Amino acid sequence: MARPPSLNPEKARRAAAHPDRPGEDCRAEPGRTRIVVDRGRCEGKGDCVEVCPYGVFEVGRIADEDFARLGVLGKLKSLAHRRRTALLVKLDACRACGMCVVACPEKALSLR
Ligand code: SF4
Ligand code: SF4
Numbered sequence: 001m002a003r004p005p006s007l008n009p010e011k012a013r014r015a016a017a018h019p020d021r022p023g024e025d026c027r028a029e030p031g032r033t034r035i036v037v038d039r040g041r042c043e044g045k046g047d048c049v050e051v052c053p054y055g056v057f058e059v060g061r062i063a064d065e066d067f068a069r070l071g072v073l074g075k076l077k078s079l080a081h082r083r084r085t086a087l088l089v090k091l092d093a094c095r096a097c098g099m100c101v102v103a104c105p106e107k108a109l110s111l112r
Contacts, residue, residue, distance in 0.1 A: 007051075
């Protein structure tokens with residue numbers, strides 16, 4: 001199926017053409033696939049926001065319980081990035097295109 005436009009079409013085009021892109025090329029039923037964010041890796045810079053065609057992500061403040069689960073290095077990294085992280089605000093809209101996984105510079109995203 002045709003994907004809706006991303007916020008950054010050029011970055012999305014590169015992600016779509018990436019040879020390591022996982023997923024089902026938007027053929028998954030919405031909500032069947034879960035995106036998982038590694039909070040210890042995410043730096044909240046928002047490449048995932050720019051490429052996701054379905055608005056799954058926003059960048060915002062890491063939840064206190066997620067912050068508390070980070071190790072010492074993870075906490076320092078999170079603080080260095082003002083506790084910004086990728087929030088899954090429309091997780092059920094994910095159709096497993098896999099573009100966010102290959103667009104993330106920190107390798108913080110995986111599809112389950
Ligand atoms: S998940 Fe990756 S692309 Fe998204 S904000 Fe975090 S580091 Fe950036
Ligand atoms: S895999 Fe899901 S969350 Fe990631 S860009 Fe595609 S639709 Fe968005």
